[in-house]
Amino acid sequence: MSAHNQPPAQAVVDLPVAATVFGAFASVAGQLGLVARAAKGAIALLVAASLLSLVLPAGGGSSLFLILVSFAATAHFGLNWCRVMLLGPAGLPARSLGWREPHWRFFGYGLLLFLVMLLSSLPMTAIASIIAGILGLAASPGEAGPRLGFVLLLVFIGMIYVLARLGFIFPAVAVEERYSLRLAWQHTAGQGQRMMAALFAAGFPIAIAQLLLTALLLEGLFGVSLSELVPALPEPGAALPDGALPPDAAGATQAEPPSAAAILVFDLVAAVGNLLSFAVLFSLLSLAFRTCTGWVPAAPDTLPARTEEEGPEEEGPGGS
Numbered sequence: 001m002s003a004h005n006q007p008p009a010q011a012v013v014d015l016p017v018a019a020t021v022f023g024a025f026a027s028v029a030g031q032l033g034l035v036a037r038a039a040k041g042a043i044a045l046l047v048a049a050s051l052l053s054l055v056l057p058a059g060g061g062s063s064l065f066l067i068l069v070s071f072a073a074t075a076h077f078g079l080n081w082c083r084v085m086l087l088g089p090a091g092l093p094a095r096s097l098g099w100r101e102p103h104w105r106f107f108g109y110g111l112l113l114f115l116v117m118l119l120s121s122l123p124m125t126a127i128a129s130i131i132a133g134i135l136g137l138a139a140s141p142g143e144a145g146p147r148l149g150f151v152l153l154l155v156f157i158g159m160i161y162v163l164a165r166l167g168f169i170f171p172a173v174a175v176e177e178r179y180s181l182r183l184a185w186q187h188t189a190g191q192g193q194r195m196m197a198a199l200f201a202a203g204f205p206i207a208i209a210q211l212l213l214t215a216l217l218l219e220g221l222f223g224v225s226l227s228e229l230v231p232a233l234p235e236p237g238a239a240l241p242d243g244a245l246p247p248d249a250a251g252a253t254q255a256e257p258p259s260a261a262a263i264l265v266f267d268l269v270a271a272v273g274n275l276l277s278f279a280v281l282f283s284l285l286s287l288a289f290r291t292c293t294g295w296v297p298a299a300p301d302t303l304p305a306r307t308e309e310e311g312p313e314e315e316g317p318g319g320s
Helices: 017-029 030-040 040-053 060-087 102-132 139-164 170-176 181-187 191-221 249-254 261-294
Strands: none
Touching: 017 030, 017 181, 017 191, 017 261, 030 040, 030 060, 030 261, 040 261, 060 102, 060 170, 060 261, 102 139, 102 170, 139 181, 139 191, 170 181, 170 261, 181 261, 191 261
16 A cells, blocks of 8 residues: 555545445346356355265364355455455456465454454343343243344344444455554444445345245255254243153154255355355445545556466555
8 A cells, every 4th residue: 555545534425325235236236247257266165165065074073164164265255256346357366266365364354253243242132132021022932033033133233233344354355455454443433324224235135035045945955944943942831851852853853864966956056145145245345445435446557467366456545
């Protein structure tokens, strides 16, 4: 970042919520070919992990490995797509399967923000439970559904706040800026509500669509419903015999194991759905980053020649 193009002290303009959300969805829908190109490395990682999962022994180590691969795939795709959003098609790295230092930074910040979101969910769950009790949502067994939905909604909002205030780190890292979480917090000061509104407006329908897709895949490939995967809770005060399972859980233990083909199809379709969802998310963050920081790339004649392994370098956020 050159001395004459330093990041601003705060957001240079208020974020237009509706235009940003519409632009995020439109950028993905109008560039599906580029989305596919940007996702090649992520798909390769996910397919390899899915094949390995068929031979890896079940256990905590295998589960952790698959989670980390999923994060790595998301980071690889996110970096590629943020570059496309900020630099255009030329920003897509020439070696789409390569993994460079910015990928590690993107991956690390992704894990860090996920951990912060998980930690924020603990106090949000407690606060939401207290509010639900005050509102009477837990007054009777029949009201457990609304209470749970209310708690999950507030936890979701808390996680969105973390992403709204710190999410600018992702597009900045993608274009190899010397940027920090402090700057991300600084540039979203006064824009938190707008960022949260944009993320919620984009994220809520995506979450519903993901839930419906998962339900369809489970029903079509495995012949089970989401409700069957959630064990039925006993009525308050009712105790189960020692060693007994709730009815749904007991039935689940007798189900036929799914075929390898069904697992691979499920993983592939779910991965495509996830990547499209993340494409909208990273599009929104990139558009908001560009708007709030006044970020512009360096002039074409000042960009260094593109190498085989990396795209063009660019200047940092600066006032336009």
